[in-house]
Amino acid sequence: MKTNRISLSLLFTALVLFVTVPAWAQDILPFPDPPMGGRVGPTMQQSVHKWREAPSHLPEDAPNILIVMLDDAGFGQPSAFGGLIETPTLSRLAEEGIAYNRFHTVAMCSPTRAALMTGRNHHRVGAGQIAEFANDWDGYTGVIPKSSATIAEVLGHYGYATSAFGKDHNTPIDQIANGPYDRTPTGRGFDYFYGFIAGETSQWEPVLWENTTPISTPHPENHEDYHLTEDMADKAITWMRRHLAVNPDRPFLMWWTPGAVHGPHHVAKKWADKYKGKFDDGWDAYQRRTFQRQKEMGWIPADTKLAPRPKEMPAWKDIPEDQRAFQTRLMEVYAGFLEHTDVQVGKLIDELDERGIRDNTMVIYILSDNGASDWGGTRTPMVISWPKRIKPDDTPRSQFAHVNDVVPTIYDLLEITPPKVVDGHEQDPIDGVSFAYTFDSPDAAEQKTSQYFDIMGSRGIYHEGWMASTFGPRIPWVAAMPDLSNWDPMQDEWQLFDTRNDFSLMNDLASENPEKLEELKKLFMEEAEENKVLPIGGALYTGLNPQEMKRxxxxxxxxxxxxxxxxxxxxxxxxxxxxxxxxxxxxxxxxxxxxxxxxxxxxxxxxxxxxxxxxxxxxxxxxxxxxxxxxxxxxxxxxxxxxxxxxxxxxxxxxxxxxxxxxxxxxxxxxxxxxxxxxxxxxxxxxxxxxxxxxxxxxxxxxxxxxxxxxxxxxxxxxxx
Structure with missing residues (x-):
């Protein structure tokens, strides 16, 4: 009976929308099929044949969209933002467009990707944890609901061709073996998918899929003759050429998100060798050098304080001499891997140039889905380049922005109102806020006022320049699972920061302003209830109880x-x-x-x-x-x-x-x-x-x-x- 009531409710909503707005309006997707173009009579002689024409639902000259997001890379690593690792493509796009230094992710791959893809908060779309560690609480199911259509689904209905390459970490694990495939990439709106369906894979021996078909793993005689990231670039270019040959007037959305530079760190020796000796003074010295360069380049304010190394992480001076060569080689391999990945992005940009479509292609290059490790941070560089629309400007955009803001920004630019019904499913609200207002105005007043964060019990809330946060039961950079037997999240110690004059969150104001802290803690709980975050720490459940994993x-x-x-x-x-x-x-x-x-x-x-x-x-x-x-x-x-x-x-x-x-x-x-x-x-x-x-x-x-x-x-x- 409940199912019937839901079905009737959906039908009623659809009928109301249908009779109150024109049939072509974007409140309901898909759009109605266009009527027959000619006229039918009793005989062919009395009939008129004319191919029906589908009306355009997009602004004239809608741009192509290329979204690039790497994996496990940090704010202080790319040369474009003051780091030591060469990222020529990121630098080039920053010089041709604009860059952001207060763009935030969710700090974990599946949740970040779900929020980026839907414009919603990650728990609202069931992604409070990575797909493999899903559980049955609503915010942690690992299943993006049909009530939160992805950007690929919506833009596909509007006429875009869509493709995805690389890492997909948002397919429920019980769909991979034998279907149903309605929540794989091609079930979430992408016309074509080439990549792997997991959190990581070998770059030399990847477990690959093309659409919903597993394909053979390459095994060249010399393993360095193949690399997945290079393969991804080649496949994306081939898809682009095919699309432009067949449908040159149809814009495309390309989602290019490699497994790099997530482990395993695989790259040909020649790339790693480019960084020989560059990290010999260790990570503490590297942090200080990068911090100074970022100030000089204007990426961080001049009065920013250097954050200390957490006490749980070893100082370089404490690493035994006979282990340092191994540690520096790890850094060299990682650096070569990151540069190699950025160069593959450059191949895509070069192809846009060669095909004459670069001017009207909006490239959104998000450095990473989280920081430089699986427990990485929330802040990551983002660059946007769209020559036809965005004038180059080297002033950093410092307005607070979040990964869930990308979808509403694109909808804003394409004059798309978020649909109320998609394929018969009433839609959840969009949580993100368009940041298109920053394109032409680096100093524009911030329009996103609030955003909660929660990953594995570590949680926080941003509101009007203030940030309150707590680590909860675990220290993010310590891999061991915590003992929750005596954990009461209501007793966690919170910190309070004024981000408007404390860029690196070094001045804890909790004791000075307890009223503000309590206000923000209350706001967090309201957001947590609204967005299905509860129970607090719910993402930890299957890690602590592996027998409860979905199998x-x-x-x-x-x-x-x-x-x-x-x-x-x-x-x-x-x-x-x-x-x-x-x-x-x-x-x-x-x-x-x-x-x-x-x-x-x-x-x-x-x-x-x-x-x-x-x-x-x-x-x-x-x-x-x-x-x-x-x-x-x-x-x-x-x-x-x-x-x-x-x-x-x-x-x-x-x-x-x-x-x-x-x-x-x-x-x-x-x-x-x-x-x-x-x-x-x-x-x-x-x-x-x-x-x-x-x-x-x-x-x-x-x-x-x-x-x-x-x-x-x-x-x-x-x-x-």
């Missing part, structure tokens, strides 16, 4: 040769727990190849044969690696079985026992099991190892297909002993 409800699987690319959450759990595996195979002499594998080199498990001998290998996130020699495989019909027994303790060791044709063949131990997931993107494969190879023995032979015939694989969970 397949199966307790047994029957799989066959050729079944590959099953996401880890939907596959049999061979990572830990208690299970029995039975395999029926036809084995030739000296057989080699993978029987099954889950995960990748850094974290994964593989059962494979090498020259007629069966092996089992387990990689526990590079902390431990265990290899068990099971024994020689007899030729002919073979039955292989093993059982795994794991205590309930987190990361507990597991005992394994193997049988060949019913006879005990070997026993062994996994010293440390992985409690939650092996990887963000690697999958479960039968008969091969499709992406990053798990085992050392076949690292250079991937995908290392099994040389015999796998007739049946059966996986069944066992009762705990």
């Amino acid at each position: 397949s409800s199966n307790i047994q699987w029957t799989l066959f040769e050729g079944i590959t690319r099953i996401p880890e959450s939907e596959a049999p759990n061979v990572r830990n727990g208690n299970l029995r595996v039975e395999i029926e195979a036809e084995v030739p002499e000296s057989v080699s190849g993978v029987l099954f594998a889950m995960g990748g080199y850094a974290g994964g498990v593989s059962l494979y044969a090498l020259d007629g001998t069966l092996y089992y290998e387990y990689s526990a996130l590079l902390l431990k690696r265990d290899k068990i020699k099971v024994g020689a495989l007899p030729a002919g019909e073979v039955k292989i079985a093993y059982e795994m027994r794991t205590p309930l303790e987190r990361a507990a060791p597991a005992e394994l026992e193997f049988w060949l044709n019913g006879k005990e063949a070997a026993t062994g131990k996994v010293q440390r099991t992985v409690p939650a997931v092996f990887t963000a993107s690697e999958t479960f494969d039968v008969g091969m190892d499709t992406a990053s190879p798990v085992a050392n023995d076949y690292f250079d032979k991937a995908p290392f297909k099994f040389g015999g015939t796998l007739k049946r694989l059966h996986f069944k969970y066992l009762e705990a002993e």
Whole structure:
């Protein structure tokens, strides 16, 4: 009955809107189909044929839109904003357009991307946490609701061609294996998608998708001959050329968001070597140098105070001499990776120039979805270049802006009123505020007055220049999960800052102005209730209770040769727990190849044969690696079985026992099991190892297909002993 009432409500709303506004108005999407262009009579001789014409719903000469956002890069890294890492494309676009130094993200990838894509606050669209750690509270489901249409959906209805390249971290994990695909990128409004559906993937052995089809992982003889970010640029250019050849009069929206520079940090040696020696004085000295350059360049106010290094992070002087070369090389690799990524963005800009469309293409280049690590900060550089509309101006735009403001800004520029109904779904309110007013006026009065923040219990509220915030139960740059047994969020200690004269938030005014602090804490709770943030700390739930993660409800699987690319959450759990595996195979002499594998080199498990001998290998996130020699495989019909027994303790060791044709063949131990997931993107494969190879023995032979015939694989969970 409730469903019927909702359906009737939607129908009533649609009818009211239909009769009170013209049929072509943007309150309801999609627009009605255009009427027939000619006239029908009894015969063709008495009829007139004329192709129907769809009216334009966009301003004349609407721009192409290119949105670029990198991953895990910090405010003090790009040369365009005073850092040491060369970012020629970001610098070029800043010189040709305008830049922002108080643009904010959500401080985590899935939430930031959901807010950027919809114009709503991240909890309102179910993205209070990354997709893999979703739970069933409304603000943390990992599912963008149909009531919050994306910019690709809306602009698609208005006539834009849409494409997305790179990282998608907003697809519910239970849709990846076998659909339905209504919330993958192509289900969220993009006509074309090429990239990976996860938080991270190898740049050299990526787990790739084209639209909703998994595609093979490249395995060149020299791994440096392929790089995902380069591939993304090439694919985007090809799509652009095809679109302009077929539909030159139709504007396009391109969403180009690589996995770079999120880990794993993969880049050819020549890029990393460009930075040899440049970080030898360590991170503390780097911070001081960058801070001074940013003042000199005008990116931060002259009276800004240098923030101290948190006490939980080691000082460079405390790093032992014999470890410093390793630490500086990590920085060199990261720097080369960031420059390489920015250069790939430059290829897109060059193509716009070569195709003669650069002048009327609005490029929005957001440096990153969060700071320079997975617990990175909220402030990131943003540059906008649109030669036809925005005059170059090197004065930083310092008005407070947020990632949810991008969509309403684009709607504003295209004269689009946010629709009230999209594809039959009543729409949630837009939370962002257009910052188009800043384009021509760097000193314009700030129009966004409030914005809440919340990630994993760390939370804050910005309001009219004031910022109140608390870390909650955990320190963001400490990876360990906190003990919540005695945590009462209502007792958290808050800080208060006046951002109008304290750019780096160094002067805590909480004790001086307790009334203002209480006012802002009250405002935060109001925003939290309105935006589905509650319960506070809700994003921590599945991390603390990995058994509650969204996974397949199966307790047994029957799989066959050729079944590959099953996401880890939907596959049999061979990572830990208690299970029995039975395999029926036809084995030739000296057989080699993978029987099954889950995960990748850094974290994964593989059962494979090498020259007629069966092996089992387990990689526990590079902390431990265990290899068990099971024994020689007899030729002919073979039955292989093993059982795994794991205590309930987190990361507990597991005992394994193997049988060949019913006879005990070997026993062994996994010293440390992985409690939650092996990887963000690697999958479960039968008969091969499709992406990053798990085992050392076949690292250079991937995908290392099994040389015999796998007739049946059966996986069944066992009762705990």
